[in-house]
Amino acid sequence: MATQILMPALSPTMEEGKLARWLVKEGDVVKSGTILAEIETDKATMEFEAVDEGRIGKLLVAAGSEGVKVNAPIATLLADGEDASAAVTSAAPAAKAEAPKTETPAAAPTAAVAAPAVEIANDPSLPAGTEMVPTTVRIALRDAMAEEMRRDPDVFLMGEEVAQYQGAYKISQGLLEEFGDKRVIDTPITEHGFAGIGIGAAFDGLKPIVEFMTWNFAMQAMDQIINSAAKTRYMSGGQMSCPIVFRGPNGAAARVGAQHSQDYANWYSSVPGLKVIAPYFAADAKGLLKAAIRDPNPVIFLEHEIVYGRTFDVPKMDDFVLPIGKARVVKEGKDVTIVSYSLGVGLTLEAVEKLEAEGISCEIIDLRTLRPLDIDTVIASVKKTNRIVTVENCWPFGSPGTEVASQVVAQAFDYLDAPPGKVTGKDVPMPYANNLEKAALASVDDVIAAVKAVCYRS
C-alpha cells in the first residue's frame, strides 16, 4: 500500500510553509536520505529528505505552493510493484526533518495572524492621515535597527549568528550586506563575554545593540547586565553612561522545554538603572526599538518569538520614534480594565472578542514599557471601569502584573469594585508535553475567567 509523504515541521513553531521546489519527479526511486524537496519558511529554505525507500507516486502539491500546512500530504510513495493508482494508507508516519540546531529554534509561523475582530484604537500620537503599511514584527525590528544604523555610525549590532546566518530568527536579515562586518558582528557562543564587551564599548560612548539568541541564554550574562550596565551610572555619581540595548526573544516559543522557555519580564523590571520594553504590535516594536537605541541608558528589549511573524500596521514615516515609558489604550471600554504587554496583548484581544459578545465592555491597556511603568494611564482607566485584570506570561511571583495590582490597590483602592484579577504563566518550570505546556501558559480561557470573576459574572 502506498504511503503519504507529509509536509514537515522544520521548527518548533512552524505551522505552514512554502514548497519551494521538488527535487524528485514522479516515478523516481528514492531511499532514505534522498533529498525530496526544498521547503521555505519565513526564515530559511531547508532541504527535506526521504525517510523510507520506494518510488514517488504522485506529487500532490505543486512546486511554488505557499501556505502548505504542516502534516498535509505532499506526495505518495509507492512500494515495489505498486503503481500510482495504489490506494493510500491514511495514517502514514510523518517524515520529519530535524531543525538544524536546538539552540536555533527557527521561524515563527509564516502566516499573518488574522486581524483581531476587536477594533484597535489608533495611536493618538500619530498625525492624522498617516499612511499605514502592514508589516511583520520581524521586519519592523529589522527596519528599526537599519534606520538607526544609517543615522548614527556609533550604532552596531553584535550577537550569535546575527551576520552571516542573517539572525537565528531572521531579525537581522540584510544588515550585514548593508553595513558590513565592522558593524554587524558575529560573536562566538559566549554570552557573558560579549555582553561585557558590549558594555565596555558603551562606556566609551559607542551604542551597541547586543542580540541574545533568546533571553534564556542571557542568564549567562546576568552579572554584566545588572552589575556593570545597570549600576555604573549611579556608582559613578552620574559620570559614566552605558547607552546599550540588549534584545532578543523572551518567554516560551513552543515545545522547547523549561530551559528555553522562561519569561524574564519580572526579573529585569525589578532593577533600577534599566529600562525595560516589551512590545506586542509591530509599530511599537519599531518605534520603541528606535527610541531604545537612542536612549542613553541600558535598555532591555523583550521580544516574543510567537509574535515575530504577526503582521500589523506600521506608520509610514521618515523617523517614527515612540516615547519610552508610555502605555497605550488599545481599546476603550467601560466595565473592566485589562492591562497586558508582549504576547499577553494578543491573548487579551482574543479573549475580549468573546467577552464583548457576552456584553462585557473591556478597556485594554498595552503597557509597552515595563520600566518605567506608566501607572498613571492604568489608574485613570481603573477610576473609570472600577475593575482590573492583568495578563502576562511570566511567573506570578513579583510579576509586572503583581506590581500593577499593588500600585492600583495603593492609589485607587476606593475605586475598586473587586480585588484585582491576575493571569500569569503558572508557577512551574515549563513542561515539554503539549498538553502540559498549554496548561502552563496563560490562556484565553484564563483571561475570560479572570474578567468574569472581577465582574462577578459566571
Add this chain to the structure above:
Amino acid sequence: MPEPKTAPNIANAEALKKMYEDMLLIRRFEERAGQLYGMGLIGGFCHLYIGQEAVIVGMQAAATPKDQLITAYRDHGHMLACGMSANGVMAELTGREGGYSRGKGGSMHMFSADKKFYGGHGIVGAQVPLGTGLAFANKYRGNDGVCMTYFGDGAANQGQVYESFNMAELWKLPVVYIIENNQYAMGTSVARHSALADFSKRGVSFNIPGIQVDGMDVEAVEAAGKEALSFARSGKGPIILEMKTYRYRGHSMSDPAKYRPKEEAAEVREKRDPIDHFGQKLIQRGVATENDLKEIDTRVKQVVIESADFATTSPEPALAELYTDIVI
C-alpha cells in the same frame, strides 16, 4: 673611575623621581586610608594596594594619554597613578559629596572619564570583558589607544576572562591584560587555587603571548609595559603581562592574613620593597640625593594629610542624591 656626581640624563632623572614620588604617594595614601578605616571614617570594604605600587606606576610611565585603564576593587593606586586627585579619592572612601562618585560608589566604584579610568569594579573578573570592550571601541573608532585591563591571580580563574581572551585574539583587539599576581586570591595561595601557576601562559590556547615581569621593580614594569603597549597598538592583538608582586596587608581591612606566616611579608618588605629599593637605586646612580627623597616624602605627606582633611570635612551627600543618576 669615580662615579659622575650628576645624573647622565636630566630628563630621565626627573621621570625616575616622578615614579618614586607616585609610588610613595600611593603608599602614604593607603596607610592613611587604613588609619581612617580604623577610626570608623571609612566603611565597608577597603582593599589596600601597599606592596604593589610598582605595577601601576611602571605601567602608567609606559602608557600614553590615549590609553584607557580599568581594574577591580584594589583600585586606589590606579586612580592616584593616572592623575586622579587624592582629595577626590579619599573623600569617596569616606562617602562624602566631594568624592569622585559623590559618595555613591565607595572604595570599589570610582571612575574618571577625563583620565580614562573606567573603574573600579567589585565583581571579580567582570572588568576583563569590560576592558576588552573598551579596546573594541578603540578599534571600531580607528584611534590607536590601548586598554590596560588589570586583574589579579584570583580573577584569572574566572570563565569570563577566557571568553574575553578568545574574542580579543579573534578580533585582534588592542588590549594589554595585566595580571597582578600578588600570590593570594583573598586567603587562598596560588598553589592552592591554580593548576598552572605561571599566569603568563594563561593565553597559550588562544595564541596570546605572555611575559613574566618582576612587579616589584618599577623600571622592569615600565620596560615590559612599553613593549606590550607597542605590541597591542601595532594591531597584533592582545598580550598578557604577569606582574609578580606582593600585597603586604590582608585582602581587605578585616583580613588579619593568618593564612601566611608573618615572616613572609616581612621578608618581601625587607628584600624587595618596590619603593625603598628604587629609592636606593636612585641615590646609587646619582639621580637623587637623600635630601631629594626627603623632600618628596614631605610633599607626599602634605598631599595625603590634605586629602584626609578634605575627606573628613566634605559633607555627606544630600539625601536627594539617593534618587539621582539612576537613569537619565
